Structures are given as structure tokens and as C-alpha cells.
Amino acid sequence: MNTLVTPHTYSRLARLSDYLWHHPKQVLIAMLVLPVLWLGVVYLGSLATLLIQSFFSIDEFSGLIKHEWTLKTYQELFVPANLDIILRTVLMAALVTIASAILAFPIAYYATRYAKGVWKALFYIGIMLPLWSSYLVKIYAWKLILAREGILNWLFTSLHLDGLLNVYLALPVVGGSSLSVSYTGTFLVFVYVWLPFMILPLQAALERVPSSLLEASADLGASAWQTFRHVLLPLALPGLIAGSIFTFSLTLGDYIIPQIIGSSRLFIGQAVYMQQGTAGNIPLAAAFSVVPIVIMGIYLWLAKRAGAFNAL
């Protein structure tokens, strides 16, 4: 027996402490009960009530929800207009993800391999600041940039490139009456806002690549491109996948960016918002929100198999 422990200090608290030490399972349960109640009951419960509503339908005459099990609402998703919304959103999410990956790679690679000392800190803050800066402020900045009287048009005009911009705007699909009401504008803002979410996991993955591997590849006669293609890229892949989870999922569900900068054609998020708000069709809104859940479910399952969660 430890001589320091007098009977006096061996209090109720100490007895409780001993009890806890001998009953790790109870401690574990006590620790988990609150978070699991919150996330498991409140959050998953809410998700479940939403999902259940997607199996109800709306009465076309009264506009009230019919509480009968049906797949009718899901069939509505496959109406051409709604299918368009889904395909448009998925395509946009894919393009945004690819563009983010291309932009993110040099930043992440430079930050992990070449930035030293002060520069490393600057790079880190240089990535964290845009990540944590206000989402709306970032969109607002692009509203300023893309405005007709804004800096981008001014830049093109002062460089006498406004003809080029007009040719681009005259293109079908990507063009529009101005950049701020075109798909190009929406795309730019999406890439800008989600780019840091790609850089960080990529950086985490690249940090684990030993530089000796790259040197060995070069010593064995591989060109810079071959080293990148056959050594660096496969090792960075989990990071790229982890980043793509963010960029893809965030683009799928966003309804504010396309509402503020973009053409009036809808994305999934906007459709959900409209259906639950002005249209008052909760079942269809619920069915629409199941689409990103299913897509992300498949995506996460594939990512897990590729070992991407270790890079998060």
C-alpha cells in the first residue's frame, strides 16, 4: 500500500476512481452516451424522418401530404426536367473536383516538399485562411469580380481582350449574357470556395511520401513525368480521393452559389430548397435529397476501399 495514501484521502472520490479503473466498460458507456444520444438520436432521427417522407406523396388536388407508402415521388425524379437537374449537378461536381485536384496539387506538393521554416508556416496559413474565411464573403468577392462593371471586365477591356471574352460568352452552355450569370461563373466560384478542402488532405498524403522514393525513381532513370505518374500520383491517390469527397459532396448539396452566381437553371440543392419552400412539396424535396446521399454513399464506400480515410 502506498504510504502517501492516508485513510483520510482515500475518499469517496478515490473509491469512485478505483471503481472506474476496474470497470472500463462502464466508463466507456458513460463517455459515449451523450454524443451517441445527440448524433444517433437527434441527427440520425431527423435524417430518418426526412427519408420516410420521401416515400409519401403529395395529393395533386389538395396539396396535402398523403401518408401512404408509395414510390410515386421517386418516379417523379426521373421526369426529364428533374433528371436534367441531377445530371447537371453531378457533372458540375465532377468538373469542380477535377479542376480542384489540378490546382491543388502544385500548392500541396510545394508546401510539403520545398517550403521550409517561415515559408512552411506561411503556406499553411495561406491555405487555412481561405478555408476558414467566411463562405458568403468568398461568394460576395466573386460577385464583385464578375460584375459587369467589375474588375474582370475592366481587365479584359484594358488589355483589349474584350473581343475574346465576348466570343467566349457567345459559346453555348458555358457562355451567357455575362460571366456572373453563366455556368462558367458558377464553376469558378465552386472551385474557389472548395479548393482548400482538396489541398489539405492532399498535403497530408504527400507528407507521408518519403523523398527517398522520389530520388530512387530519379536515380533509376525515370523522367520527372514518369516519377510523377508512377510513384508520386499512386501514393497521393488516397489524399486526392479524400479531398474529392469534400469537393464532390459540397458541390452536390450547395444551393447558394448557383443561386447567386449562375444561370437560372437549377441544381439539386436549389431544387430541394424550392420544393420544401415555395412549392411545399416535402416528399419530392426529400426524394431529391436522397440523391446526393446515395451518390455520396457509393462514393464513400469506394473511397473506403481505396484506403482514403487514413488520409483524412
Added chain:
Amino acid sequence: MHSKAPWSLKIAAGLGLAFLHLPILLIFVYAFTTEEKSYQWPPPDFTLKWFGVAWERSDVWEALTLSVKVASISTLIALVLGTLCAAAVSRTRFFGRETISLLVILPIALPGIITGIALRSAFNLAEIPFSFWTIVLGHATFCIVVVYNNAVARFRRLSGSLIEASMDLGANSFQTFRYVILPNIATALLAGGMLAFALSFDEVIVTTFTAGQQSTLPIWMLEELVRPRQRPVTNVVAVMVVLMTLLPIIAAYYLTRDGEHSAGQGK
């Protein structure tokens, strides 16, 4: 051997960083413009007037106060729940451990609109009226993951032998927690808390579904974005929001960076 970075890489990285930062810097210029009807570039002239105008606006102050209150309480809840989860997941291996970490990540892995609409329909179903607390409920849910991530990373580095040593030297569980575990995880919790605060302070998507008639600062901004009425005031508020988020982020960086040298790391 450390070769120098190729020029192409330097340029690509530099351009990428410029792309990330220039748009935000642009807002700073706009905050001083004398032009109030359009987003004209270059600004015709500069003035400090709008800072005074924004300062006098009671709707901005009300939105700011609500945002700070919501963010503080959500952060507190997230700190408790996130730390508990992190401690449980990192100190023991148990059945359903993977499920718990998935459950924590889910609120940010799923698009915000789904969290928002799910909570809204649950509130409707349970006939809970929208209030301050419905906003907090939504915010705390997605803030847990930030605290959790920070805490889990630190718990992993915290060597188990430190805790055993404390117990061997006669400390009980509570003393070990107070004098050994807490000092070691404190900076990670502070960093996680600051990031949670920043996340909540900025959140708009879930909030539009759970706020009812009240407006937090992001909701105020959103209304200005959709229907611009007060362009100069919005510019000033945007600059203030950037500056307000800047400080906690830099602080969080320094806190977690020092934590890399936490005790018991040399295993």
C-alpha cells in the same frame, strides 16, 4: 539531398495561392469606395465614411450578437461531446468504434442542405417552434467533428505510459485527468474550439432551415447578396467578418503547432 523546386512548380503554386487570396483582398479595396450604386472598378475615389455608417446600424449589431451567442454555446456543446467521443474512440477498441467515427463525420460529409432540411422536418413533426435553441442544435451537430478531429489527433500522440505512470505514482483517475491528460490535450481542445466557433459563426446553409425569423450575421449577408440594398455597408461587414475569422485561425495554428512537441511523444 534537396533539389530546388522547378520553376514550373513554383509558378503553379504561386498562381494557386494568388487565386485563393486576391478575391478576398479585393473586398478590402471595395470597403473604401465612394461608389454606392454599383460594383464599379476601379473605384472612383476612396472614403472612410462607410465604416461609420455600418457602426451605426442596429440590424448589423443584432445579427452579430446572435451569431456570437449561437457560436459560443454550440462550441461549448461540441467541446464536451467531441472530446468524450475522441477519448472513447482513441483509448479503447470496441465494437461499433468505426460506426462512431462515421457518425461524427456524417453531418459534414453529407451536404448541409440535407442536415438542414432533415432538422427542419423533424422540428415540424415534433412541433418544436424555431428559436435560438433550434439554431444551436443544428450548429452543435456539425461542430462536434472539428473538436473530435483535433482531440483524436492529440489523444493518439498522448502516450499511454504517461497515464500509467501517473496511476503508478498514486494519482486517482480524476487527478490523472486533471493534472496529466487535461494539460496535454488543452491546446488541441482550444484549437478545436476556435475552429468550431469559426465554423458556426460562418454557417448559413443549415441556419436558413433552423432559424425561423431571426437573422444571424451570415443570414444578413445572404439577404444582401440576393437583394443588394446596402452595398457599401455589406462591403464593410464583409471586411469585418474576414478580420474576425483571421485571429482565431492564426491562434489555432500556433496552438496546434506547439502541441506537436507534447509530452510523451518519444515512444
